[in-house]
Amino acid sequence: MYQFSGKLKTLSIILTVVGLLGIGWSFFTAPSTIEDAKEIIAQQSGHDDGHGIAHADEHSNDHANGAHGDDHHDKELTDNDHNATSGSHTGESNIDKKMSAHGAHNDDTHAEHVLHQLQNKPWSALYVSLFFFLGISLLVLAFYAAQRVAQSGWSIVLFRVMEAVTANLVPTSIIMLLVILAASVLHVNHMFPWMAEGTFDPASPNYDAIVDGKSWWMNVPGWTIRGIVYLAIWNAYRFFIRKNSIAEDTADDNNKIYKKNYNASVIFLFLFMITESMMSWDWIMGLDPHWFSTLFGWYVLASLLVSALTVVAFVTIYLRSKNAIPGINDSHIHDLAKFMFGFSVFWTYLWFAQFMLIWYADIPEETTYFVARFNEYKLPFLAMVVMNFVFPVLLLINSDYKSIPWFVVIGGIVILGGHYIDIFVMIMPATVGPFWSFGIAELSAVLFFLGIFIYTVFSAFAKANPIPKGNPFLKESEHFHYYNIEHRGEGSGDHH
Amino acid sequence: MESSKVIHAFYNDDEVLLDAVKAVKSEHHHIEEVFCPFPVHGLDKAMGLAPTKLAITAFFYGITGLAFAIWMTNYMMIEDWPQDIGGKPSFSWFENMPAFVPIMFELTVFFAAHLMVITFYMRSRIWPFKKAENPDPRTTDDHFLMEIPVHNNESELTALLTKTGAVEINIVDKH
Numbered sequence: 001m002y003q004f005s006g007k008l009k010t011l012s013i014i015l016t017v018v019g020l021l022g023i024g025w026s027f028f029t030a031p032s033t034i035e036d037a038k039e040i041i042a043q044q045s046g047h048d049d050g051h052g053i054a055h056a057d058e059h060s061n062d063h064a065n066g067a068h069g070d071d072h073h074d075k076e077l078t079d080n081d082h083n084a085t086s087g088s089h090t091g092e093s094n095i096d097k098k099m100s101a102h103g104a105h106n107d108d109t110h111a112e113h114v115l116h117q118l119q120n121k122p123w124s125a126l127y128v129s130l131f132f133f134l135g136i137s138l139l140v141l142a143f144y145a146a147q148r149v150a151q152s153g154w155s156i157v158l159f160r161v162m163e164a165v166t167a168n169l170v171p172t173s174i175i176m177l178l179v180i181l182a183a184s185v186l187h188v189n190h191m192f193p194w195m196a197e198g199t200f201d202p203a204s205p206n207y208d209a210i211v212d213g214k215s216w217w218m219n220v221p222g223w224t225i226r227g228i229v230y231l232a233i234w235n236a237y238r239f240f241i242r243k244n245s246i247a248e249d250t251a252d253d254n255n256k257i258y259k260k261n262y263n264a265s266v267i268f269l270f271l272f273m274i275t276e277s278m279m280s281w282d283w284i285m286g287l288d289p290h291w292f293s294t295l296f297g298w299y300v301l302a303s304l305l306v307s308a309l310t311v312v313a314f315v316t317i318y319l320r321s322k323n324a325i326p327g328i329n330d331s332h333i334h335d336l337a338k339f340m341f342g343f344s345v346f347w348t349y350l351w352f353a354q355f356m357l358i359w360y361a362d363i364p365e366e367t368t369y370f371v372a373r374f375n376e377y378k379l380p381f382l383a384m385v386v387m388n389f390v391f392p393v394l395l396l397i398n399s400d401y402k403s404i405p406w407f408v409v410i411g412g413i414v415i416l417g418g419h420y421i422d423i424f425v426m427i428m429p430a431t432v433g434p435f436w437s438f439g440i441a442e443l444s445a446v447l448f449f450l451g452i453f454i455y456t457v458f459s460a461f462a463k464a465n466p467i468p469k470g471n472p473f474l475k476e477s478e479h480f481h482y483y484n485i486e487h488r489g490e491g492s493g494d495h496h
Numbered sequence: 497m498e499s500s501k502v503i504h505a506f507y508n509d510d511e512v513l514l515d516a517v518k519a520v521k522s523e524h525h526h527i528e529e530v531f532c533p534f535p536v537h538g539l540d541k542a543m544g545l546a547p548t549k550l551a552i553t554a555f556f557y558g559i560t561g562l563a564f565a566i567w568m569t570n571y572m573m574i575e576d577w578p579q580d581i582g583g584k585p586s587f588s589w590f591e592n593m594p595a596f597v598p599i600m601f602e603l604t605v606f607f608a609a610h611l612m613v614i615t616f617y618m619r620s621r622i623w624p625f626k627k628a629e630n631p632d633p634r635t636t637d638d639h640f641l642m643e644i645p646v647h648n649n650e651s652e653l654t655a656l657l658t659k660t661g662a663v664e665i666n667i668v669d670k671h
Contacts, residue, residue, distance in 0.1 A: 352594075352597065355594065356594045356595075356597065359594050360594065360595065362583070397555070399551070483537055483538070
């Protein structure tokens with residue numbers, strides 16, 4: 001049995017506490033009045049002129065294209081004063097001129113809008129990390145279910161690692177539930193613009209005909225209930241499969257429990273593919289309610305899947321270095337690295353397929369999504385492609401390198417960083433627009449969830465036998481050997 | 497010194513063959529060639545053959561294909577005749593780059609795959625109308641054959657090979 005070391009436990013608690021303090025600080029220091037926002041605008045246009053110009057450019061651009069207003073307009077739907085701004089998609093022209101003029105920075109409407117974006121900052125920082133960690137745990141669960149359904153022979157010795165990682169699904173789901181309720185029931189943030197008052201009311205100055213047309217899907221009760229259902233399905237399967245996987249260890253029942261787990265995994269994968277798509281529409285695409293993309297669900301899936309495999313590889317390499325899992329050899333690491341390589345390419349394929357189709361056809365209502373990202377998030381937007389594609393592909397293409405742990409760790413750090421940026425670029429442009437940064441709020445959220453991750457994962461791993469003894473494919477997995485690689489420092493005589 | 501005589505030892509099981517190869521290697525005899533009807537896992541390792549460099553050549557062929565695609569799209573679409581086709585920006589290669597990615601990808605794969613296959617044919621000396629170099633037709637069906645050059649040690653070799661489970665041992669002139 002693995003012993004969750006005191007050092008690691010202390011580290012995880014420190015990370016959680018430091019993260020929590022940072023998150024608290026970021027909420028505390030967020031501007032609360034229009035006056036605060038105006039001050040920040042004044043400061044910005046004072047020393048950073050280029051920023052204001054980029055901002056203005058984008059507005060005039062959109063207007064020229066006849067777009068239905070860009071993300072900024074979508075955000076500000078709560079105040080009666082700026083009805084004209086949110087109405088820009090109905091074709092009122094004077095407002096865009098007012099907004100794009102440089103002097104518009106002193107406008108009350110604009111200040112209100114900026115205030116909401118600044119108030120969104122700590123929420124978005126928390127939300128990016130929350131979604132990242134929740135998604136990774138979820139995709140480890142889905143990968144695990146896929147391994148069971150495929151009756152794979154190589155991965156059985158990794159089952160307890162994957163089960164341990166999915167333990168993080170419980171706390172992240174609870175926090176997600178709180179965030180869902182905070183947004184929908186308590187209305188304490190402006191992250192989802194369509195939740196603003198009057199969006200669906202034709203009499204309101206905030207009325208948004210386009211979003212109203214989608215109200216059969218995008219409505220607060222439906223959104224809240226769906227979110228709770230997704231979380232419930234995922235956690236129910238995790239609870240079931242963890243319990244029965246441990247029961248498998250001691251069962252002497254002609255693989256009856258094994259078959260039950262198989263059936264449960266088939267059902268879960270079916271439900272997962274549906275809920276994952278809907279989750280990405282609800283929780284990410286819903287941030288830009290005027291924009292839509294058909295392959296978005298798979299794109300989110302690819303991003304989270306490659307991160308999930310990287311996390312499994314990390315935890316495996318760590319536990320192996322502590323001699324905590326018997327039966328792991330270089331070939332298992334090699335296979336995980338192959339998955340990391342393959343799904344990095346898969347992510348790039350979907351990312352590019354989404355980008356290129358929109359870039360090529362250049363339909364204004366779709367293009368605004370990438371215009372906002374390319375103008376205001378150029379560095380993360382482009383760095384992401386290098387980190388998630390070029391670097392891992394060149395590093396992990398060599399068969400020998402895939403089984404060297406420190407190579408996999410270096411590749412994995414870049415992949416995880418890249419996919420954090422990926423989620424960041426999905427969420428931030430819609431919620432904070434040009435006011436993004438990576439500071440205390442963002443870093444604290446990462447540390448907070450990292451601390452929770454370490455605590456839940458390693459304490460879960462310590463609670464069960466490190467290898468699933470009762471699995472019928474265990475022997476095969478322990479003797480798994482990829483023909484092409486030489487084991488370093490391991491007996492290699494027991495294979496072929 | 498090239499010997500004129502070789503021993504042909506026949507086996508009818510790949511596991512027996514693998515053990516025989518190991519036994520012959522441990523006695524420090526040179527194995528000229530092994531003929532098998534299908535790939536035997538671990539045979540190259542047992543014989544001590546160097547790993548193939550075919551994957552490395554493919555990587556460089558792929559880079560060549562990528563470079564070719566970049567050069568071709570840049571020359572045709574940007575330098576030679578930069579037309580406005582449906583509003584696509586043909587001012588510089590980078591501005592229109594996403595439109596070139598599909599051809600860049602395909603040419604990379606095309607070059608990597610085809611040139612690697614041709615390299616394989618050349619290195620393995622395979623081509624149409626090539627005369628088959630098969631010492632015994634049974635090796636394409638159900639027998640394995642190990643060929644060892646003889647240096648005036650026929651009886652010693654025969655004894656060793658008999659011990660490894662060879663079903664037939666012939667001494668033949670190498671031509």
